[in-house]
Amino acid sequence: MTKLSLKVNGEAVQAEIEDRTTLGDFLREGLNLTGTHLGCEHGVCGACTVLVDEEPVRACITLAASVAGREVRTIEGFAEDPAMAVIRECFSEAHGLQCGFCTPGMAITVSDLLKRGKCADAAQIRTELSGNLCRCTGYQGIVEAVELAREKLNA
Amino acid sequence: MKAAKLTYHKATSIEHALELVGRYDGAGKLMAGGQSLVPMMNLRMTAAEHLIDISGLSALRESAWKDEAFFLGSGVTHSMIEDGKVEDPARGYLRHVAAGIAYRSVRNRGTVGGSLAHADPAADWPAALLALDAAIVIQGPKGERRMPLAQFQRGLMETALGEGELLKGVLVPRLSEKARWAYLKFTRKVGEFAHSIAAVVVDPAAGISNVVLGAVGGKPLRLNGVSTSLSPREIESDLKAADLDGSSYECQVHKTMITRALAKALQ
Numbered sequence: 001m002t003k004l005s006l007k008v009n010g011e012a013v014q015a016e017i018e019d020r021t022t023l024g025d026f027l028r029e030g031l032n033l034t035g036t037h038l039g040c041e042h043g044v045c046g047a048c049t050v051l052v053d054e055e056p057v058r059a060c061i062t063l064a065a066s067v068a069g070r071e072v073r074t075i076e077g078f079a080e081d082p083a084m085a086v087i088r089e090c091f092s093e094a095h096g097l098q099c100g101f102c103t104p105g106m107a108i109t110v111s112d113l114l115k116r117g118k119c120a121d122a123a124q125i126r127t128e129l130s131g132n133l134c135r136c137t138g139y140q141g142i143v144e145a146v147e148l149a150r151e152k153l154n155a
Numbered sequence: 156m157k158a159a160k161l162t163y164h165k166a167t168s169i170e171h172a173l174e175l176v177g178r179y180d181g182a183g184k185l186m187a188g189g190q191s192l193v194p195m196m197n198l199r200m201t202a203a204e205h206l207i208d209i210s211g212l213s214a215l216r217e218s219a220w221k222d223e224a225f226f227l228g229s230g231v232t233h234s235m236i237e238d239g240k241v242e243d244p245a246r247g248y249l250r251h252v253a254a255g256i257a258y259r260s261v262r263n264r265g266t267v268g269g270s271l272a273h274a275d276p277a278a279d280w281p282a283a284l285l286a287l288d289a290a291i292v293i294q295g296p297k298g299e300r301r302m303p304l305a306q307f308q309r310g311l312m313e314t315a316l317g318e319g320e321l322l323k324g325v326l327v328p329r330l331s332e333k334a335r336w337a338y339l340k341f342t343r344k345v346g347e348f349a350h351s352i353a354a355v356v357v358d359p360a361a362g363i364s365n366v367v368l369g370a371v372g373g374k375p376l377r378l379n380g381v382s383t384s385l386s387p388r389e390i391e392s393d394l395k396a397a398d399l400d401g402s403s404y405e406c407q408v409h410k411t412m413i414t415r416a417l418a419k420a421l422q
Contacts, residue, residue: 018160019160019162019206020157020163022197025157040156041156042194042197042198043190043194043261052263056259057260058261058264061189061190062189063186065165066163066165066186066210066211126345130344130345130346131257131261
């Protein structure tokens with residue numbers, strides 16, 4: 001067991017965890033933040049994407065112990081985020097989701113790519129989203145949602 | 156899809172990491188970004204009784220010119236190179252390679268040293284840096300040693316790193332204005348492990364003329380004939396010398412990638 005202290009969605013968190021616990025399992029089972037979805041659990045699908053110190057990482061292949069002292073932001077931490085509000089709207093408007101399983105990871109990845117300005121055209125958006133798998137939409141709606149968000153946010 | 160039980164150790168300095176590696180002799184495993192190691196542990200393809208986390212060591216992210224070569228700390232992440240936060244002595248080559256590794260969320264944690272030490276035959280840095288004639292800096296309990304990268308990777312996920320040692324960084328030569336390079340990958344999906352990697356670096360001023368094939372056999376392969384002649388005509392004999400079946404689908408892909416990379420570098 002390892003003692004862990006870090007910040008999650010702005011709040012200080014302390015816990016005792018099993019050493020092998022991934023950040024994804026810690027968030028879901030330790031903190032009940034179930035917005036972070038675990039799909040493949042080996043770094044392929046991107047559903048578990050969260051921010052560590054404002055940079056996207058895969059919570060399923062990041063050990064919780066290795067982000068001690070750092071700041072984690074999950075999809076729940078975006079509730080009041082103005083850019084995320086626009087992204088959410090655009091996903092709804094452009095049919096960027098169907099079952100919604102990939103959506104939290106997708107939305108966090110989108111917020112990051114818009115922030116970095118990696119959204120010049122559909123091809124670049126597709127490249128940037130290549131690490132997030134969606135098995136429902138065929139991606140067209142997602143790409144349109146990102147283009148819509150880019151216009152609305154002037155990213 | 157959970158890793159087997161392990162004991163986690165957070166290294167607080169390079170010396171501390173070496174001390175831990177020495178203490179758990181054989182049962183300790185170093186983890187940098189963990190972007191290959193943790194998936195493999197989750198899939199139970201590997202296990203670490205004692206996991207020694209070196210991802211927090213800022214000393215391993217230090218980079219600086221050392222004489223004529225640029226020392227790139229092993230803990231530098233792919234994103235740091237992609238974003239130009241670390242100098243690129245190879246005129247955009249390192250940045251290009253970094254930006255093409257897996258996905259942004261992986262690049263934010265994955266490191267150059269981790270990739271080299273993990274030594275996956277289809278990984279990017281082993282092939283890319285071999286083509287650049289890079290050298291390796293290894294830190295052990297008795298001090299530092301260096302070796303050409305060409306001698307570092309011995310085979311499939313096997314390197315010259317001995318017990319009690321860690322990869323401190325890599326020395327990258329400075330490319331001149333006249334340098335030409337190309338780095339091409341064949342993937343069916345952006346970000347997946349490549350089915351073929353062709354790396355070409357030619358710089359007469361630095362004495363570099365390398366054509367390297369990655370994602371082939373156990374480790375990246377320098378194509379000696381093509382490297383000297385810079386002509387795709389030598390591909391067949393180079394592949395034959397490496398005991399590869401030239402008529403196979405894989406070799407057809409490799410030939411195409413090398414031909415394209417040569418054309419791109421030398422155009």
